[in-house]
Amino acid sequence: KEMKQQHPYLYWDYGHCRDRYDQAVRLGRWKGIREGRGDPIQLYDLRTDPGEKHDLANQRPEIVQKIDTIMEEAVIPSDRYPIGEVYEGEPIWQKN
Secondary structure (H helix, E strand, C coil): CCCCCCCCCEEEEECCCCCCCEEEEEECCEEEEEECCCCCEEEEECCCCCCCCCCCCCCCHHHHHHHHHHHHHHCCCCCCCCCCCCCCCCCCCCCC
16 A cells, blocks of 8 residues: 655754754655755755765756755754754753
8 A cells, every 4th residue: 555645855954063964855756965054965866876876966956956945944943952053061861
C-alpha cells in the first residue's frame, strides 16, 4: 500500500550553537544540502543518485531556488540555540 504524502517537504538543520550551521531539504525526489550558512546549495536526485555523488545544482537552478526559499522560511529561531553563536558554557542538559 502506498503512503500518502503528508507534507510538501522535509526540512532539518544542525549546528545552531556551533561553528557551522548546516541545512537540508527533501523535496520529492530532490535533496538539497547547504553546508554552512550562506554557502551554495548542493542538489541531488535521490531517485537516480541515492549515494549523493553528482551535484546537479548548476543543471536545475529552479529546484535550487525552491529549496533555498524553503531553507529561509522553515527555520524556527530560538533564543536558546542562536545561529552563529558558539556556545561556550556548561552542558545545559546536566544538572549542577
